[in-house]
Amino acid sequence: MIMSRMPLPYNPKVLDLFRNPKNLGKMEDATVTAVAGNPMCGDMITFYLKINEHETIEKASFESYGCAANIATSSIVTEMIKGMKLADAWNISWKSVAEAVGGLPSVKFHCGILAIGALKRAIRKYYANKKSSPDWLQQEASFEEGQALEEEELAKALSKRRKKEGVR
Numbered sequence: 001m002i003m004s005r006m007p008l009p010y011n012p013k014v015l016d017l018f019r020n021p022k023n024l025g026k027m028e029d030a031t032v033t034a035v036a037g038n039p040m041c042g043d044m045i046t047f048y049l050k051i052n053e054h055e056t057i058e059k060a061s062f063e064s065y066g067c068a069a070n071i072a073t074s075s076i077v078t079e080m081i082k083g084m085k086l087a088d089a090w091n092i093s094w095k096s097v098a099e100a101v102g103g104l105p106s107v108k109f110h111c112g113i114l115a116i117g118a119l120k121r122a123i124r125k126y127y128a129n130k131k132s133s134p135d136w137l138q139q140e141a142s143f144e145e146g147q148a149l150e151e152e153e154l155a156k157a158l159s160k161r162r163k164k165e166g167v168r
């Protein structure tokens with residue numbers, strides 16, 4: 001989504017992760033994948049997780065069509081969760097990820113939220129596929145999942161309106 005032509009005050013860590021993202025790309029042998037965001041506005045991310053029988057994330061990768069903040073946060077998340085139990089990965093919040101990249105401009109908070117939304121969706125999907133639900137997995141949507149959903153609904157509504165008005 002292009003909001004402004006002014007360069008954003010990204011810190012060097014975000015820029016470095018954006019230019020040299022880790023774990024970028026599709027994972028062929030993923031146990032579970034999840035998408036967050038909306039292709040119509042371009043802010044879309046896919047998370048791939050390889051999970052072993054001990055419910056530990058062996059590897060993680062992502063594909064992103066979002067901005068620098070989205071790529072940087074997704075990249076750092078895939079590094080953070082490698083070797084982590086699903087229960088611990090579930091507890092990662094978008095704020096801790098924003099901190100891990102050295103801070104984000106406030107207009108870019110949603111990009112980090114989207115990354116964690118995709119991660120939490122992937123974890124939820126893993127247990128849905130297994131038809132099991134551990135105690136720590138809350139029934140109601142987490143903050144990040146809720147925000148991802150809101151953003152998707154908004155993008156859908158906007159694109160419908162644009163179509164109706166004939167705007168491209």
Ligand code: FES
Binds near residue numbers: 043068070111
């Ligand atoms: S502006 Fe949407 S992902 Fe960053």
